[in-house]
Amino acid sequence: MKDIREDIAWAQINKDVLKSLENPRKLYWVILFIAIAMVGVAVGCEVYQYNTGLGVGNFDNPHVWGLYIATFIFWIGMSHSGTLLSAILHLMHADWRKPIYRFAEAMTTFSLMTAGLFVAVHLGRVWNIYFALPYPNMRQVWPNFQSPLLWDAMAIFTYLSSSILFLYVGMIPDLAICRDNMHPGWRKKLYTAIALGWEGTDRQWRNFRVTYLTIACFLIPLAVSVHSIVASDFAMSQQPGWHITSFPPYFVAGALYSGCAAIITLFIILRYVFKFEEYMTMSILKKIVRLTFAIAMVWTYLNLVEYASVWYGDDQAAKHLLIQKATGTYAPFWWMMNFCGSVVPFIMFFKRFQTHIPVMFSVSLLLNLGMWLERWMIVSPTFADGYYPWTWDHDQWPSFVQWGIVFGSFGWFAMLFMIFCKIFPSVSMYEVKEMVYHRSLATKKLEATGKLAATGKGAH
Amino acid sequence: MGKRHLLALFNNFDEAEAVVRELRSVSLKGFDASKDMTVKSPIEHPEVEEFLGDKPVRVQWFTLFGAVGMGALMFLLISAAQGNFFAQMKGGKPIVPFPPNFVLTYEMFILGGVYITVLGFLICAGLPARRSPLYSVKVSEDQIGILVKSEEGSSATLKSIFTKHNALEIQEEAGK
Numbered sequence: 001m002k003d004i005r006e007d008i009a010w011a012q013i014n015k016d017v018l019k020s021l022e023n024p025r026k027l028y029w030v031i032l033f034i035a036i037a038m039v040g041v042a043v044g045c046e047v048y049q050y051n052t053g054l055g056v057g058n059f060d061n062p063h064v065w066g067l068y069i070a071t072f073i074f075w076i077g078m079s080h081s082g083t084l085l086s087a088i089l090h091l092m093h094a095d096w097r098k099p100i101y102r103f104a105e106a107m108t109t110f111s112l113m114t115a116g117l118f119v120a121v122h123l124g125r126v127w128n129i130y131f132a133l134p135y136p137n138m139r140q141v142w143p144n145f146q147s148p149l150l151w152d153a154m155a156i157f158t159y160l161s162s163s164i165l166f167l168y169v170g171m172i173p174d175l176a177i178c179r180d181n182m183h184p185g186w187r188k189k190l191y192t193a194i195a196l197g198w199e200g201t202d203r204q205w206r207n208f209r210v211t212y213l214t215i216a217c218f219l220i221p222l223a224v225s226v227h228s229i230v231a232s233d234f235a236m237s238q239q240p241g242w243h244i245t246s247f248p249p250y251f252v253a254g255a256l257y258s259g260c261a262a263i264i265t266l267f268i269i270l271r272y273v274f275k276f277e278e279y280m281t282m283s284i285l286k287k288i289v290r291l292t293f294a295i296a297m298v299w300t301y302l303n304l305v306e307y308a309s310v311w312y313g314d315d316q317a318a319k320h321l322l323i324q325k326a327t328g329t330y331a332p333f334w335w336m337m338n339f340c341g342s343v344v345p346f347i348m349f350f351k352r353f354q355t356h357i358p359v360m361f362s363v364s365l366l367l368n369l370g371m372w373l374e375r376w377m378i379v380s381p382t383f384a385d386g387y388y389p390w391t392w393d394h395d396q397w398p399s400f401v402q403w404g405i406v407f408g409s410f411g412w413f414a415m416l417f418m419i420f421c422k423i424f425p426s427v428s429m430y431e432v433k434e435m436v437y438h439r440s441l442a443t444k445k446l447e448a449t450g451k452l453a454a455t456g457k458g459a460h
Numbered sequence: 461m462g463k464r465h466l467l468a469l470f471n472n473f474d475e476a477e478a479v480v481r482e483l484r485s486v487s488l489k490g491f492d493a494s495k496d497m498t499v500k501s502p503i504e505h506p507e508v509e510e511f512l513g514d515k516p517v518r519v520q521w522f523t524l525f526g527a528v529g530m531g532a533l534m535f536l537l538i539s540a541a542q543g544n545f546f547a548q549m550k551g552g553k554p555i556v557p558f559p560p561n562f563v564l565t566y567e568m569f570i571l572g573g574v575y576i577t578v579l580g581f582l583i584c585a586g587l588p589a590r591r592s593p594l595y596s597v598k599v600s601e602d603q604i605g606i607l608v609k610s611e612e613g614s615s616a617t618l619k620s621i622f623t624k625h626n627a628l629e630i631q632e633e634a635g636k
Contacts, residue, residue, distance in 0.1 A: 010502060010602035145542060145560045146553070154567045162574040169578060172587075173600075180597035196582075197589035200599055202499045202508050203515070204585045209504055210519045211581035215574055218527075222570045229563070433602075434503045 003283040004099065006440040010433045013279075017174075017425045017432075018181055020274035028273045028418065035414035042408020045401045046121060054124035056401045062383045063396040068122035070376040071406045074258065075115035075413070076156070076230055077251075077371065081259025082108025082163060083223040086170070087216035095438070096287050098431040099279040102174075103270060103421065104263055105167040110416040112160040114409050119153075121405055148232035155226045162222060166215045172198050172208070173430045187423075227251045234378065240317035241382045244309045250302040254374060257299045257341075260292040261367035266417070268361045270426060279427050282355040289354045296345035296367070303342065321385045329395040330381045333373050340370025463490070464612045467594035467631040468622035469603040473501075476604040477511045479625045483608065486621065490611035498592075500605035522580025523573050530572020535565040594631045603628060 049056050059066060085104040089097040120126045131143070143150055176198040179191035198204060228248035235247045244250070267288065271280040310318045325334045344366045353359045384395045420426070470476045476499060484493040499508050509515070539556045582588070592607060599605045608618055615632065622630050 014601055145538070145564070146557055151560065151563045151567070154564055158567045158571040158574075162570065165574055165578050169581065177600045180600045196587040197591060198587065199589070199592060199595060200500045200502060202501070202512055204587070205501065205504045206509060206515060206517050207519055207581050207585040210517045211577055214519065214523050214577050218570050218573050218577075222567075225563075225566060225570075430503050434505075437503060437505075 003281050004279060004432065004436060004439075006436055006443060008278070008436055010436075013429050013432050013436070014177055014181060016276075016278060017427050017429050018178065020276065020427070021178070021187075021422060021425065024422065025273050025275065028422070031269070031273070031414060032418045035411040035418060038408050038411020039415055040408075040411075042405045042412065045404035045408065049121075049124070049401050049405075050126065056399060058396055058399040058402065060394070060396070062386055062388075062391045062394055063380070065122070065379050065383065066396060067376065067398045067402045067406045068118050070379045071372070071409060072115050072118035072122065073230055073251075073375040073378070074372045075111045075118065075409065076227060077255035077258045077375075078262050079108040079111035079115065079159070079163070079259070080223050080227065080252070080255040081111075081263050082106070082167075083219050084256055084259060085263065086166065087219040087223075090213070090216050091220075095435050096284050098435045099276075099281075099427050100263070100267060100284060100288075101431075102167075102171070102428045103266060103417075103426045104259075105163065105170065106417060106420050106424075106426070107259070107262060107266065108163045109160070109167055110413050110420070112156065112163060113416065114413045116156065116160065117409065117412070148229055148236050151229045152233060155222075155229045159222055159226045162215065162219060166212075166219060168194075169208075169215065170212055170428070171424060172196060173200065174425045174428060176200065177429055178425065190423075223255075224252055227255045239382045239386060240315065241310070241321040241385075242378070243315070243318070244306050246302055246305050246309070250299075250306060253295065253299045253302050254371060257292070257295045258368055258371035260288065260295055261364045261371065264288055264292060264360055264364035265368065268357055268364070270421065274421065274426065276427060279432060285360065286354045289348050289360060292364075292367070293345055293348040296341070296348075300342040300345075303338070317385075317387055321381060324385045325377060325381045328381070329384065330377060334377050334381070337370050337373035337377050340366045341374060344370065462612055463609050464615050465593045465607065465609050465633050466615060466618050466622075467596060467605055467607045468627040469596055469598055469605050469629045471603065471626065471628055473505060473507060473604060475625045475627075476501075476606060477507070479606055479621060479627075480511050482621050482625070483606075483618075486617070488610055488614040488617060491608070491614055491618075496609040498607040500599045500607065502600055502602060502604075517584065519577060519580045519584050522583070523577045526576020526579075527569050527573030530576070531565050531569030534568035534572075535561055538564055593633050596629070596631065598629075 057066060057068075082101075082105040085097050086101045086108075089101070120129045123129060172195060175191050175195040179188060179195045182188040182191060228251065231248040231251035234242035264285070267280055267285060270276060307322065310322045313319070325331065344363055347353050347359065347363050353363075380396060383391065385392060468479070470479070480493075480497070480499065483491075483497055494513070499512060501508060538561055542556050542561075594607060596603070596605060606622075610618060619630055619632075
């Protein structure tokens, strides 16, 4: 299996990555153009909804949460990819993460920015977004501190700002490389300003290492708390089907799952668009695919636990809802969710498909479709099958406005992500150098041990 | 006599280490290896710390202060705000609800920890910084730099040490 060459020159690593900032393949511009067009669709829909009211999205009573909240959870989930690759694998000393963690961190940041938009869009009255914050007010509107919606606002703000800092701090040595190698112009000025005068001194590296590790340690419990709180948005409400004990871990597993699937998608796109074949190797793809498969099985297990708990439990409303999901209006989507989330990943079980780019690209898209459907199937069927009988004939089909805004959110994410990859190095140059250096040292040690053994001076 | 900066570039860590060891053992007027010598490298290399000797990192103290301080402060502020501004009729529920406040305190604990850690990093690493008197872009590429500050009269000795250990390039500039 081809991996990053140990003998690759450090200067060559700089050159290859810096080239990606100036000279991507034409597909880059195609993706960016499509993404901007998608954002245009979403902006049009939002302007229409803003002027007319939430009714144009087909929201009514009891359907107060629709695709907006489902997609909000989807994007929050997507954000867990960066934490997994950057923080968890960093603490586990998995050095294969080094060429790909930067774009995963960027994914985290932009997913959270996209998720944040849905809070505003879902409100309808966008100008009242500040009500989500726990500000001390004297205007007869009392933030409810017992509500997980308020916790959510705090948790997401903490996660977003911490993720931005984590991304930025980890990028400082690379920004200095950009500063040193760019021709005079706006880029050089930008890199000079944000590299903060980094020179790679022993003092800077020493403090850098501790800082990066510390933020990584904070991000892991933070990521878990964010999605647990999102699960509490449901679990602490009074609707059927959201009260299984395993709800928070189910949400966290789903988040890691969709994040990993998105990493595979973006890995394949970036590898081609920025000509990163030398760094984003098949060996790394194989490892991400295996990790994704493992998480898919955890998710599947938790999904089955949920079904079993409802089936054998004493909550008749939840049981009725589960039957409705499998046989009612939403059944095609529910079955599709189970198929994409639990059956499709078995393709990743086969070795020959683990590094097959077209197959893995398709699988990753299907997995994310499954994970998006999962969120939709958590939200809408519950409102169509609540505790009151009058809700039972209220199936909701989202209008083009809802679909347009959801569709556009993918464009928004892709646009931000692609612009980021064109301005900032999406492969960490200094970490790839470290990886190559340590591997070459290990090889030298092995060779030396082999020579010693051959001359009879080895272990004896 | 004025101070003079010298920057020598090396091809690998072994040569840089040999230079550092020799500079620490040599006795030069106006040169203190622990203060006047800086190693610059393109990667984070733990061995550099080993051969430079143990130097304290104090970022963790900022982390501790930030996390505990922010968590405690927010808990007190939220509880005080609830007690003073939100003491409306709550249907028998406590005016200061501890479990939700613990959730918010947890988030603020992390927020404070991260923010103050980054602040601590900037302070401890001396960032943002002006460029040092001598800088080579080769350091951000693939070479290891050793920057020393010494009396003008010592520069010949320093240069000979650098040359002995295969310095690729030596830059020299008068200090202020």
